[in-house]
Amino acid sequence: MNKKAVIVLSGGLDSTTCMGIAKSEGYDLFPITFHYGQRHNREVQQAIEVARHYEVADHRIVDLTFLKDIGGSALTDETVDVPTEAEEGIPVTYVPARNMIFLALASAYAEVIGATAVYTGVSAVDYSGYPDCRPEFIHSMEETINLATKAGVTGQNIQVKTPLINLSKKETIEAGLLLNVPYELTTSCYNGKETACGQCDSCQLRLKGFKEAGSADPIAYEN
Template sequence: MKKAVVILSGGLDSTTCMGIARDKGYELYPITFDYGQRHKSEIENARQVAAHYGVQDRHKVISLGFLKDFGGSALTDESIDVPPAGESGPVDSDIPVTYVPGRNLLFLSIATSYAEVTGAEAIYIGVNAMDYSGYPDCRPEFIHKVEEVMALATRVGVEGGPLHIETPLIMWTKAEIIQEGLRLGVPYELTTSCYNGQAEACGECDSCRLRLKGFAEAGSSDPIPYKQK
């Protein structure tokens, strides 16, 4: 059976990628990263999603705690507040303060290593360039360049073997993502998207508002609890 590494955060997008990869006939190899994020509770969600798909034995949780030591993001630095939806935060920039420097670049590098070892031919990542919040590492041009580097820097690439980055959600709206996930029976009740990482989603951060808006536009209701909607 063909194999795929899925970068699984425990959130809505990455879990939808799990459903899509399974639907495409891939044997799933999920990988999750603990980078000191304040919403660390999502790691347990990722474990539950992996168990739902019956691949908990192949699920890797990788520690990247140094990203918290570096700081520079509201998701890893407790001294920086997560701004409410529509606000980029205290830094005057088009890139919001919830951007984690180098995160997806690191994730894809490590996922590439896991893919080579397991013999996977695809890496799934739930980046999105439509409803995204201005992150530079969610753009198609970033993915294309990383794929070029993978071909040059790996044994499988040099030997002409297949290894591709799959980004099925990259040009979909959040509503389209949810509609596809509902069609595939993706377990959204096991996921979380809140940047604040509490037992109940805050309903106020960018990630929560995009998720709630997506469910509403998809004609469905979000199955997870919120402090406010």
């Protein structure tokens, strides 16, 4: 029986790359997708398509609209504008405690299905302003997960894997292309429309990454 991994899958470029990496590392994939009222709700549909592409045995979609109810982020609060350029400090697209909540739920799922790894596509390079994308947080969360679970206490440690943490967008895309990651099924646009805007911070970062990797982005853009 293959080893199992839970993949925090948003339907974006990074988490989809993690699907390819986890598969290449010999894991059976168990993606988990969080629906939290994000503006780029379209991501959830993309996550379903990515999961289908990888023919996963199970794909969990978890409702976390509480994160929208409390707001506090440009991604969940319509009164806060999404920026078109990178900001200093912690960006307004930071979602309060998002990765801590995601990893907590992913590790609960991992424990139940007997998975030994949880993958998350965080990068400390491109999103250095997000506190929950820092290696310090990931190490601390992994320790906490193993203190908090039966799996951890009984020696079935759950590893939190962050293969992209030191990679730029260019390097992530290069790694993914080698693994035939289906980037045509992903979306990165914060505006969440049918066609990506090409203007928002996230679209710009993605386009720059493909350009630097010497490859064409397979998705459509408005302009």
